[in-house]
Amino acid sequence: MTMSNIRGMRGFLASSIGVTCAAALMLPLTPSAVAANTRPAPTAEAATTAGDRPAPGHTESLPLEPLNRTRATPAAPEQGLPPKDVRRFSLIGVVWDNPDTELHGRVQVRTRATATGAWSDWQDVETHNADHAADPYTAERASGRVRGATAPLWVGDSDGVEVRVKAEPSETAALPTLPTGLRLELVDPGEEAPQPRPVTSRADAPANNLTADTAAASAVNAELAPLGALEIPALTAEQTRSELLTVGGADLTAEQQARPYIGPRPRIVTRRGWGANESWRERKFVYTKKVKAAFVHHTASGNGYTCSQAPSVIRGIYRYHVMSMGWRDIGYNFVVDKCGNLYEGRAGGVAKPVLGAHTLGFNTHSMGIALLGSHATSKPSAAAVKAVARLTAWKLGLFGANPRGKTYLKSGGSNLYAKGRNVRLNVISGHRDGYATECPGWQMYRKLGSTRSKAAELQGR
Structure with a gap:
């Protein structure tokens, strides 16, 4: 060159x-x-x-489920997963279908340490991650593969997880809503x-x-x-x-x-x-x-x-x-x-x-x-x-x-x-x-x- x-x-x-x-x-x-x-x-x-x-790592991707489906008049949509055994992972995040949709709400996780079997306290995951992204109109942004996502959270070597995502009011929506296609991403970075x-x-x-x-x-x-x-x-x-x-x-x-x-x-x-x-x-x-x-x-x-x-x-x-x-x-x-x-x-x-x-x-x-x-x-x-x-x-x-x-x-x-x-x-x-x-x-x-x-x-x- x-x-x-x-x-x-x-x-x-x-x-x-x-x-x-x-x-x-x-x-x-x-x-x-x-x-x-x-x-x-x-x-x-x-x-x-x-x-x-x-050495190969892996990503386990789990669809979130409604958590308040049995309530007569839920105050806001809530999705998540009950305590669950999973493959070993160290980093966690939540993704959804549309990268142009923001998640207005709170994402919290608890994880179980592989070494001790102890569960952590609830931890907040940073939800506003759309600002870390390729510019609009670029090939990377327009690839059709990009998803909306929270920031990733490092939790250390874990083999159990519980998550809850609750919608909150926003200036752009009359009623609290959650993005479609919410999935939990459990990442093992590999050795x-x-x-x-x-x-x-x-x-x-x-x-x-x-x-x-x-x-x-x-x-x-x-x-x-x-x-x-x-x-x-x-x-x-x-x-x-x-x-x-x-x-x-x-x-x-x-x-x-x-x-x-x-x-x-x-x-x-x-x-x-x-x-x-x-x-x-x-x-x-x-x-x-x-x-x-x-x-x-x-x-x-x-x-x-x-x-x-x-x-x-x-x-x-x-x-x-x-x-x-x-x-x-x-x-x-x-x-x-x-x-x-x-x-x-x-x-x-x-x-x-x-x-x-x-x-x-x-x-x-x-x-x-x-x-x-x-x-x-x-x-x-x-x-x-x-x-x-x-x-x-x-x-x-x-x-x-x-x-x-x-x-x-x-x-x-x-x-x-x-x-x-x-x-x-x-x-x-x-x-x-x-x-x-x-x-x-x-x-x-x-x-x-x-x-x-x-x-x-x-x-x-």
């Missing part, structure tokens, strides 16, 4: 990976070029043990596969049991790490600036050559590092032209995980996004755990402008960074907040964006801004700045000012 393939990208982003995996690495320049040659949506049992793929040694060349890939899809997902990071690498190593500020000047110096202005504003590259765990099964996603990578802004999110999946479990939580969310919700890949471009570890999200290359499905209406020319957890009332860890600053200082610096600055993005249509409107936003924004939502939670949102300052400082501004 040459610089002419991706207009507006800095020179160092050009890649030399086009000699192999050609079908998997055809890179469309704009979101509109994505429709052709995509993989059919996988079934819930699509994961199989092969090569370096993770992380043993990782063979890092690969140094494509010829080495078969010996390390890399599938074509895994090799393709790794090859787009080839300028940053060896093929098959489990992580992209951190660089010092000087090394990062040197890399930028060496590879892309001819495309930089005199001022940028004298003092490029870019933060040191942070360590990033690759998709292979967290155990992504690359057979689940669609094959092609989809790009926007540039990255002008970063939207910060939380996954609303709960804080009850350990950092050693973070790869499992990410695999669970990935499976939920693709298998249960019908997306082409995990929606976020990056994920950050409570220990400050950074993870590659949607496939396509961490240094490239990969089109995500994270901020409805504003996915073009932006990236989505999700803190793994819930931060409406719980403060994010200092390590996670620092990781967001490090990531934005580097990635925004690749595209010349000032973390303290503002930029304009054209809305693709959200509940705050009509389609086509040019909206002035902070270069580092919270999800709620583009869509009326609680995300990324007030406790994280209030940290964005200091995050902008730290990211700018890391860029040398």
Whole structure:
């Protein structure tokens, strides 16, 4: 791939990976070029043990039942399931037929721990998840496979479940109603596969049991790490600036050559590092032209995980996004755990402008960074907040964006801004700045000012 393939990208982003995996690495320049040659949506049992793929997980999908059918005059529709033995799972969510229908109501679950047999207290599941989605009118949104869904909730290793969903009044409905086709999704993310040694060349890939899809997902990071690498190593500020000047110096202005504003590259765990099964996603990578802004999110999946479990939580969310919700890949471009570890999200290359499905209406020319957890009332860890600053200082610096600055993005249509409107936003924004939502939670949102300052400082501004 040459610089002419991706207009507006800095020179160092050009890649030399086009000699192999050609079908998997055809890179469309704009979101509109994505429709052709995509993989059919996988079934819930699509994961199989092969090569370096993770050991198979599964998704058990259970239709919800009316809970108040015997009441003469129920106050509001209620659906759910009584206590039930199920296959082992660790992540839970509720989906329904129409992605444009919002669930106005309360979703609560109780789960039984596999290790102890004890039932948890009732836990609330975040219902407003429509705002984490592909933009309207894109091929991903119009695929016919997308469903409405709650946020996923991480509950740990469990083998029993009880759920209740109760409708509540809304501004758009005279009587409380529930969406049609409500189903409970119980996700087992599968075990992380043993990782063979890092690969140094494509010829080495078969010996390390890399599938074509895994090799393709790794090859787009080839300028940053060896093929098959489990992580992209951190660089010092000087090394990062040197890399930028060496590879892309001819495309930089005199001022940028004298003092490029870019933060040191942070360590990033690759998709292979967290155990992504690359057979689940669609094959092609989809790009926007540039990255002008970063939207910060939380996954609303709960804080009850350990950092050693973070790869499992990410695999669970990935499976939920693709298998249960019908997306082409995990929606976020990056994920950050409570220990400050950074993870590659949607496939396509961490240094490239990969089109995500994270901020409805504003996915073009932006990236989505999700803190793994819930931060409406719980403060994010200092390590996670620092990781967001490090990531934005580097990635925004690749595209010349000032973390303290503002930029304009054209809305693709959200509940705050009509389609086509040019909206002035902070270069580092919270999800709620583009869509009326609680995300990324007030406790994280209030940290964005200091995050902008730290990211700018890391860029040398």
